[in-house]
Amino acid sequence: MAELWARISAVLPPDETHFPLQFSDKVEPSVLELLRRCRRQLYGDSANSGRLLLAQVILDLSWEKLNTGTWRHVDKEWRRVYSYGCLFKVAALCRQEPSPDAILQAVRTCDMALLMGAAIMDNVLQVLVKLLQSEIKDPAKGEDEAECTAAKKLKLEPSQVPVIADNVSVPRVTCPSLESFRTNHLLPLRPVILEGITAHWPALSQRPWSIEYLRSVAGCRTVPVEVGSRYTDEEWSQTLLTVGEFIDRYILSKDGGKSLGYLAQHQLFDQIPELKEDICIPDYCCLGEGGDDDDITVNAWFGPGGTVSPLHQDPQQNFLAQVVGSKYVRLYSPEDTDKLYPHQSQLLHNTSQVEVENPDELRFPEFAKAPYQECVLRPGDVLFIPVRHWHYVRSLELSFSVSFWWS
Numbered sequence: 304m305a306e307l308w309a310r311i312s313a314v315l316p317p318d319e320t321h322f323p324l325q326f327s328d329k330v331e332p333s334v335l336e337l338l339r340r341c342r343r344q345l346y347g348d349s350a351n352s353g354r355l356l357l358a359q360v361i362l363d364l365s366w367e368k369l370n371t372g373t374w375r376h377v378d379k380e381w382r383r384v385y386s387y388g389c390l391f392k393v394a395a396l397c398r399q400e401p402s403p404d405a406i407l408q409a410v411r412t413c414d415m416a417l418l419m420g421a422a423i424m425d426n427v428l429q430v431l432v433k434l435l436q437s438e439i440k441d442p443a444k445g446e447d448e449a450e451c452t453a454a455k456k457l458k459l460e461p462s463q464v465p466v467i468a469d470n471v472s473v474p475r476v477t478c479p480s481l482e483s484f485r486t487n488h489l490l491p492l493r494p495v496i497l498e499g500i501t502a503h504w505p506a507l508s509q510r511p512w513s514i515e516y517l518r519s520v521a522g523c524r525t526v527p528v529e530v531g532s533r534y535t536d537e538e539w540s541q542t543l544l545t546v547g548e549f550i551d552r553y554i555l556s557k558d559g560g561k562s563l564g565y566l567a568q569h570q571l572f573d574q575i576p577e578l579k580e581d582i583c584i585p586d587y588c589c590l591g592e593g594g595d596d597d598d599i600t601v602n603a604w605f606g607p608g609g610t611v612s613p614l615h616q617d618p619q620q621n622f623l624a625q626v627v628g629s630k631y632v633r634l635y636s637p638e639d640t641d642k643l644y645p646h647q648s649q650l651l652h653n654t655s656q657v658e659v660e661n662p663d664e665l666r667f668p669e670f671a672k673a674p675y676q677e678c679v680l681r682p683g684d685v686l687f688i689p690v691r692h693w694h695y696v697r698s699l700e701l702s703f704s705v706s707f708w709w710s
């Protein structure tokens with residue numbers, strides 16, 4: 304374990320004078336002084352308990368700032384202070400013979416910085432979390448067999464798979480040229496399922512995503528999870544869990560799917576770059592106006608059968624790629640918005656009030672008149688959802704999809 308500290312020190316600046324602590328005047332001098340004391344302790348020989356205590360004071364102070372007002376208005380400087388607090392805490396936890404629990408706590412601290420903080424010192428917390436993860440024994444070992452059996456048991460009941468009539472099914476096309484996609488789908492904003500364009504993704508070939516694989520790459524990582532059957536429900540909430548806890552509680556749970564959890568996340572691939580290496584941005588995104596890949600938002604959607612994304616629309620073009628399992632998708636054109644009864648509130652104005660597969664015909668009489676298209680996405684399929692097209696999604700079994708939002 305002394306080796307661990309040597310490896311951590313190697314990624315930190317060699318001494319206090321090279322350790323940057325620059326902040327705008329948004330950060331009060333008293334907080335800056337605390338940060339400087341933490342830095343002094345990092346390179347001095349104070350007791351570890353004192354180091355932890357001071358790091359925690361910084362975390363508590365900045366946490367309060369992060370949770371005051373709306374997230375949009377939180378000053379980035381406070382997110383940087385929070386990241387420094389996390390960095391000092393990780394250093395204190397790992398300094399002297401850290402126990403396995405202390406290492407797990409350090410991983411969680413890095414994740415909190417990656418989720419809530421802002422990048423500091425060339426994204427040092429991303430480097431540290433990778434290093435710490437390599438110290439943790441693979442928890443998937445020995446459980447493989449149980450998980451394979453559990454995954455095999457997730458057979459689809461035929462009644463759960465909707466029968467789709469030809470006249471409403473989304474058309475399919477195999478590896479169209481850029482020009483053909485642009486002319487036939489992008490410009491007229493026509494949905495289509497692209498086949499054969501993800502066959503080379505490691506997630507579908509050399510490193511096929513499975514419960515065991517996700518546990519081995521990301522089991523100890525803390526991520527936000529949505530709890531509840533749909534985000535429009537009263538009881539819906541969000542919580543933080545490790546990927547391993549999420550799998551145990553919501554994917555392999557034996558409660559017959561009574562409680563639903565959805566790992567639906569914009570940040571997952573930035574937080575865990577190992578997973579991003581398993582997927583590729585579809586070439587067709589180059590037809591957008593955004594100049595580079597950083598303009599594309601990549602989202603993860605991982606959950607058990609039965610998770611529902613209510614009918615909603617987004618302000619960007621979307622490629623929804625299915626990697627594991629299958630999903631039922633229903634699409635409506637933005638031209639039919641008046642038949643879809645969007646919520647009145649500002650927050651949910653992009654979401655319909657109608658439960659697509661069980662509509663209340665008295666409250667929403669026009670809904671039945673809205674024309675739609677539908678499909679079942681299976682591994683390898685990529686659905687093009689044109690900008691502002693309304694989409695409703697229900698997973699038919701354990702499912703992992705990746706969506707790319709681009710303009």
Ligand SMILES: O=C(O)CCC(=O)C(=O)O
Pocket residue numbers: 602604611612617621623694696697704706707
């Ligand atoms: O797969 C899902 O549950 C929802 C996907 C979605 O809404 C999106 O990619 O915008």
